[in-house]
Amino acid sequence: MDRKPDITDEEIGIQHFHLRKRRATERAMEKLRHGLGKEYSKLSNKEIEILEWIFGETWSMMSFYEWEKIPFSLLSLEKIKKIISLGKEVLSHKKKGIDGIEEVHQILAKVKQEVEE
Numbered sequence: 161m162d163r164k165p166d167i168t169d170e171e172i173g174i175q176h177f178h179l180r181k182r183r184a185t186e187r188a189m190e191k192l193r194h195g196l197g198k199e200y201s202k203l204s205n206k207e208i209e210i211l212e213w214i215f216g217e218t219w220s221m222m223s224f225y226e227w228e229k230i231p232f233s234l235l236s237l238e239k240i241k242k243i244i245s246l247g248k249e250v251l252s253h254k255k256k257g258i259d260g261i262e263e264v265h266q267i268l269a270k271v272k273q274e275v276e277e
Contacts, residue, residue: 185216188232192240195233202237207244214247217257218264230268231275239267 189212193200203211219227235243243264250260 181216181219184219184227185212188215188219188227188230191232192235195235196237196240199237203240203244210244210247210251211240214243214250214261214264217250218261218268221258221261222265226269226272230272234271234275239271243267 189208192211246255246260246263249255250257
């Protein structure tokens, strides 16, 4: 008699995706914290949650190689506040998710481009 596995390959794939997303977001936040130094304390817990969320969503839409080249430690508090604002707009449905994520992607890509120049 054939038994179905308790966990399907699809579920394993989904879990693996979420684990990779969480790790990528954690690494980005560590770099950001290091880069901001004392300014990091100007962010509220809620703002940090929103930033982690929008980073995770943005990571999901980018290639691994592009994400890994983003200099998160060089993000200014001003750019971070803009990213948080976009996250708030998406979460409150004032902006389509894909549009907000694309704007975050553009901000991150611009920071990467500025470093390369």
